[in-house]
Amino acid sequence: MSRSNMPSGPATVGSLIAEGLRIRGTCNECGHKRLLTAEAMAEMAPNMLLSDVHRKMYCGACGSKNVIATSETLREVRQGRER
Numbered sequence: 001m002s003r004s005n006m007p008s009g010p011a012t013v014g015s016l017i018a019e020g021l022r023i024r025g026t027c028n029e030c031g032h033k034r035l036l037t038a039e040a041m042a043e044m045a046p047n048m049l050l051s052d053v054h055r056k057m058y059c060g061a062c063g064s065k066n067v068i069a070t071s072e073t074l075r076e077v078r079q080g081r082e083r
């Protein structure tokens with residue numbers, strides 16, 4: 001059995017930066033969303049998994065650490081920036 005071609009494994013901070021995608025944090029407590037700046041992402045370890053990023057995040061609105069980190073998709077980036 002062989003694995004199908006996985007491009008580069010799970011998303012990491014470095015791989016998202018390379019693709020020009022940013023990380024979005026969504027607060028589970030109050031629903032507040034924020035997009036990390038490219039600078040904030042550059043300060044993180046490039047090999048940090050996206051699934052671990054939420055541990056470094058907290059909500060800017062309510063201060064909760066119950067935050068989910070997801071990445072933008074290329075489609076979202078295009079839609080968001082064309083508007």
Ligand SMILES: [Zn+2]
Nearest residue numbers: 027030059062
């Ligand atoms: Zn919050």
